[in-house]
Amino acid sequence: MTTENKPLPPGQFFSPSFDRFGLGLFANRFPAKPDVIEFTIGGDVAQSVNVGKELAALPRMEQVSDFHCVTTWSVQSVRWGGVRFSDFYEQVVMPLARPQQGAGFVVLHGQDGFRVSMQLADLMAPDVLLADTLDGQQLGIAHGAPLRLVAPAHYGYKNLKHIGAIEFWRERGSYRFPLPYPDLMDHPRGRVAFEERARFLPLWLIRPLYRALIPMTRWQSRKALEAYRKKQRGTA
Numbered sequence: 001m002t003t004e005n006k007p008l009p010p011g012q013f014f015s016p017s018f019d020r021f022g023l024g025l026f027a028n029r030f031p032a033k034p035d036v037i038e039f040t041i042g043g044d045v046a047q048s049v050n051v052g053k054e055l056a057a058l059p060r061m062e063q064v065s066d067f068h069c070v071t072t073w074s075v076q077s078v079r080w081g082g083v084r085f086s087d088f089y090e091q092v093v094m095p096l097a098r099p100q101q102g103a104g105f106v107v108l109h110g111q112d113g114f115r116v117s118m119q120l121a122d123l124m125a126p127d128v129l130l131a132d133t134l135d136g137q138q139l140g141i142a143h144g145a146p147l148r149l150v151a152p153a154h155y156g157y158k159n160l161k162h163i164g165a166i167e168f169w170r171e172r173g174s175y176r177f178p179l180p181y182p183d184l185m186d187h188p189r190g191r192v193a194f195e196e197r198a199r200f201l202p203l204w205l206i207r208p209l210y211r212a213l214i215p216m217t218r219w220q221s222r223k224a225l226e227a228y229r230k231k232q233r234g235t236a
Contacts, residue, residue: 006066008074009192011207015073020142020221021156023114023181027224031111031162034145037132043107043167043174046098054092055130055147058083063127065152067159068192071210071217080150081133086124099168107175108149109165116160117175118151119189120168127152130163142225155197158190 008014038052062081068074093099104120122128129150132139139145144161151159169175177186187196197206 006076008076009068010195011072011197011203012068012074012192013072015069015075018067018075018078018143019218020225021069021071021217022161022221023157023178024217024220025178025181026110026112026114027220028227029112029114030141030228031145031164033111034141034162037146039147039163040165041093041097041168042165043169044100044103045168046100047096049096051092051096054096055083055088058087058091061129062133063129063150065127065150067152068155070155070157070190070197071214072207073214079135080129080131081136082129082131082147082150084126085128085130085149086126088130089120089124093166093168097168100170102170103168105169105172105175107167107169108160108163109167110160111162111164114160114162114178115175116158116177116186117172117188118149118154118158122151122154122189122191125151125153141228153191153193155187155190155192157186 037055038050040048040050042048060081060083062079064077064079066074066076067078106118106120106123107115108118109115130147131150132147134143139148147163148161149159149163177183184199184201187199190196195203197203
């Protein structure tokens with residue numbers, strides 16, 4: 001990562017470090033197999049399938065993009081590596097799972113229990129990746145191992161970590177933002193350029209509210225990660 005002095009989107013401030021960060025409920029939740037890329041494809045599809053090794057046959061790419069957290073901090077010039085979601089959809093999802101016509105509402109499930117929705121049209125953008133490396137190194141547990149979504153045009157919470165399942169639906173009726181967090185926290189698209197930070201709440205309220213949560217959230221995420229790594233060292 002570099003620290004280029006580029007303009008930031010509205011309401012964002014520059015963060016000098018890229019730390020593990022997420023909703024407090026998930027701070028102590030980690031994937032069971034952080035070194036194994038394996039997940040399911042389901043939803044309104046002809047056939048649910050497990051995939052993993054299929055990604056190795058797709059063309060790889062690296063890209064440098066900025067990461068913007070919905071709580072208003074940003075990290076510039078993050079170098080990710082992986083495969084384009086569009087290649088994954090066209091070469092794996094379509095032939096193996098065969099989504100039904102109109103299944104453009106996508107729900108991504110993390111192995112830590114977090115879930116989020118995206119629009120298939122947004123996922124097909126050329127800079128959306130299924131990433132397994134960060135700055136040239138294997139994606140670590142702090143940032144979504146073994147596989148995560150990278151969608152630079154969308155706030156960080158839409159960039160799901162620890163992918164465990166991807167579902168393609170015709171309707172959004174089967175989806176709820178993780179309880180006990182209210183649905184109004186989850187914008188249907190979450191695009192950075194349009195400041196789609198939350199559903200219904202005005203920006204004058206949501207910006208300072210989210211920003212006030214940063215210190216406690218960082219502390220929770222850091223302490224949980226330290227405890228996880230200590231436990232892993234003890235069982236190695």
